[in-house]
Amino acid sequence: MSEAQTEKKDLGQAILKEIIPPPEEEAHKKSFWKSISIPALAILTGLLIGALMIAATSSTVWAAFGESIWRGFGTAFKEIGTAYQALFTGALGDPVRIVRALGSGDAKEIRSALNPFLESLVQSTPYIFTGLAVAVGFRSGLFNIGVEGQLFIGAAAATYVGYSITGLPAFIHMPLALLAGALGGAFWAFIPGYLKAKTGGHEVINTIMMNWIAFRLTEWLLSGPMSRPGSGGMPLSPLIQKSAEIPQFFQAPIRFHLGFIIALAVAWLIHWLLFKTTWGLNLRTVGTNPRAAKYAGLSTTKSIITAMLISGALAGTAGAVQILAVNRSMALGLSSGYGFDSIALALIGNNTPLGVILASLLFGTLRNGATRMMVVSAIPIDIVDVIQAIILMFVAAPAIIRAIYHLKKPKKEETTIFVSGWGGK
Amino acid sequence: MNKRVITLLSLLIVVGMLLAACGTTATEAPAAKIKVCQITDTGGIDDKSFNATAWKGIEDAITQLGIEGKYLESKEVADYEKNLNAFVEEKCDLIVTVGFLIGDATKATAEANPDIKFSIVDYAYDPAVPNIVGQVFNTDEAAFLAGYLAAGVTKTGKVGTFGGLPIPTVTIFMDGFAKGVAKYNEVKGTNVEVLGWDPANPDSGLFSMSFDDQQKGRELAVSLMDEGADIIMPVAGPVGLGAAAAIKERGNAYLIGVDSDWFLTSPEYADITLTSVMKLMDATTMQVIKSVIDGTFQGGVSVGTLANNGVALAPLHNLESLASAELLAEIEQLKADIIAGTLSVK
């Protein structure tokens, strides 16, 4: 059963080996610049290629090229400049405006000026949770593709607790709803985890299947038992109670909420769990070498189930936070694919909590900036997906970046995978 | 090239971009133009359905009235509020949102920004919000005509329909369609059957449970045709295109389009498109824009009817030969009766 299954080479292990570079050389001597050079250059290259695409897809630029080459280049630079300026100010704020707003003392104007940066944090929040969910799975040797489904179930559970229970004080109701979300996600992940541990049923297949069940189940819940009265069957839940809301700290338009801080705290907790406790070492040992884990007396079964429970709880929390802090009711268009983007994100973040946070901030910032970019220059939001994809590709295949920038290949394939395990030593 | 050259080049490009960026400070539009901004739901701007149609109204206004138009696509629920905020920030004069699901967010933003005007397609607030116009449509009026036409054209005595989700904006099409068929039966003493929808028993309706799964549309169309239907009206946005493909393959059935005139929007299916039940959100959106320009904008509900051209039955185009002149005349009369209020389709 589980014994046989740890021994045979299975698909998941093979995939994991493919996508996670084998960590060989410990990196404690590596300089800061070296460790960020690949991601930094990947981002730069992504932006450069994105710039080319902005210019190439702009009819204005083509028209200008029709007049003369120089005019064409001029227009192209202008278009790219406008777009990226919007991306930047949309994501982080316009410094001039912030200074002016602070000077003016107009509260609403100050909020509007500061909103872009805070909104980027809001956008990053679900990425942090789902990225952690995937990273915990990877660390434990599990490829949890079911994060999206677990997010949906978590959101549904949190929504239900959020609207159906009345009369609770906020300090009980909100945590309760959040807990319901975590438990919902954990339960949804437990099923494929249990199947893997006890029968060897592959988690990649089973989590994908569980995704579909989750989508259809929430669809049914939202248009049936959990549907909003008067919605006439439209899949939309009632609004959650005020007492279940995760507080937003400021007035409109700022949506910055406690969930982001919870996300940071949870990331720290996961770091502590993975790298500072025996539980984490158990998980990582089973995840890295199940045979050695067995030799060392660890239970692979227990480890698989634990890892899936943690991963699912994180995914469920992502959905719950999104509902309780931002959406305040549940509809089907709950997620723009956080569960799937997070796979890429965890890889960029090297499956460490800190890396996940940084990658989430990058994704969230890009997505937030893209809105402003589209408002200003009508560049489709999809260009940001392209930039993200390029960055991911370069991070996953550092050889390309090294080739482009003629960086020296490290003697042995370096990764920072253990640095955080020994952080602060 | 060596590393240095590349690095230098990249630097140059970046610096160039920054310079260009500095050169183009704040793109302020001339104050005279009014700015109309649309936020799509998760279907996107080119959903061949209400997002696209509403945007067409804005585009028409851009060419005809010289306004400025912008749109933002939403990828998830959390984007609604963000996009609304972005347009408030952009100082749009009128913000158009699309669909029931944006209802909460639109209301919240409208209440926080009473000086900005809003319009929402396919949704109405009760009680009304002073700075929102809800656009709703008596689609059943046009669908009634389509049903009557279908009943007159069918050779098998069976017509079919299916919906995307069992929600009011969908089932209203199916209701009208079924009642139009019933009217035909009543007038002519025939027994044309409607597959997929029975107004008396909504739970037995046929639904794809999706607005984007074209394969599902194909399957439903095939099963309706297998049961004998030779005219099918899919009320499920792009899912209908799957149905259209299946009908075209069979070659012995016809399609009734919805929302827009599919003869024009999906020319590849022009030769099987009998007609379309048009929900002219572009026209109603245009009306709202006009009201903003001439200062008559007033919050509340705008109902699209046959009377005000908010809904309509599309021409039969190339397939006009399928319907007798007599039938077409009867339909014109029904239309007049509905407009005059002498015939109720409810």
Next chain:
Amino acid sequence: MAPILELRGITKQFPGVLANDHIDLALHKGEILALLGENGAGKSTLMNILYGLYQPDEGEILINGETVKINSPTDAINQGIGMVHQHFMLIPVFTVTENVMLGDESVKAGGFLDRPKAAQRIQEISSSYKLEVNPNDYVRDLPVGVQQRVEIIKLLYRNAEILIFDEPTAVLTPQEADELFNIMRSLVAQGKSIIFITHKLREVLAIANRVVVIRRGKVVGETTPEAADKNSLAAMMVGREVNLVVKKKETTPGDVVCSIQDLVVADKFGNVVVDDISLDIRAGEILGVAGVQGNGQTELVEAITGLTKIASGKITLLGQDISKATPRQITELGSAHVPEDRQADGLVLPFPVAENLVLCSYHLPPFSKGVILQYDTILKNAEKLIQDFDIRTPSPLTSVGSLSGGNQQKVIIARELSRPIQFLVASQPTRGLDVGSIEYIHKRIEQKREEGCAVLLVSPELDEIMELSDRIAVMYRGKISAVVPNKGISKKYIGLLMAGVVPEEPMQVSEETEIEATL
């Protein structure tokens, strides 16, 4: 005449390691040059430089007196350099011809493969160098020794003049190794030149014309088989005198520590692989289990260490029934296990040395308090063990996967032997290791015996068994065919038992009383 290949001042630096330090080396036409060195001495780095996989930081390569630059294996092949890797680069489902052609396909007009022509050349090569092989056989059907011949033919097919053999005998049976040596002799007789990389002294003495010894990245000596013997070569390699035979102290076996009664183990297909075995292992003795690999030794060890369920029978450790115990319970009773496959079972390669050193005990104090790992203690423990067991690692935080095989094994030995144990199960503890490491590990095991630990030593290397054991149990087809005290018995006698033959005279002492080292 200039040497066919000459390396001058080759230097290669890796982070923290000077892998090659101004190495000079000359290979003359028609000779077999043995390159001898411990694992991690820099042999492989040097050969990878020669084969174009690494670029040297300094130094030059000359072929027939001319400086050449080798940037890739393709360059190397074009310069007439070919390499037979330890792990074959063959595609099992292709025929010999197809494998040989791969990458250098002869084509007919129109781009079709010209198999007959290639097959004919293979036939020619095969007959002129005594490389018997049928060009139309599928590689998957060939024994390992013949597969190696295919590798050699591949090189000759590409007109290689310089052949590098990287530990070629590691995968061969003794008979196959002898055949390989014949092939090598016939190759040099026809003017090819060979570099033979090894750490097996016996082979060097048997085949090489000249021996160059490398230690810690430097050439430390050059000699000929005539002028050297095993001890002198071993001393050059390790840098000090090496005792190839462990001096055993007399001990009196004490109480039974581990008792196996009527043990039956089945594999996952239900076949009985350990068939009714009973053994007692006493304190202060080493019981060696000899046998050709695959006769149930692996399963026997797994049963004793709790890794496999037993079908029937009983195992008692220190008076406790461990027939159904988990590996952790058995470990905590005071048992240690050096597993057969150190990389697969014994270590988590990407983890740092320090974590691997507490792999079986991190859940216990002092390495953790509650669930919180005490990394200070874990690091201190690592530093101490690295010192005590002479583990060569840049730091306790280096991942174990980047250490050499010998040092990886030392990590396991350190972890297992540093605990207060009363029972040690060592399965092939020196597999694939070099002289220095073997000597070291043997000493450690012997030391445990002297401390009164009961040791079960399982090894297919008869020399190792005979050198260390107090008693020898021979396993054949899942059964113990005999248990004999290791006094005055001949290797031949045990060899016959391993082959399933029960000799008529039980204690046949032959003339070869001297025990040959495992080298």
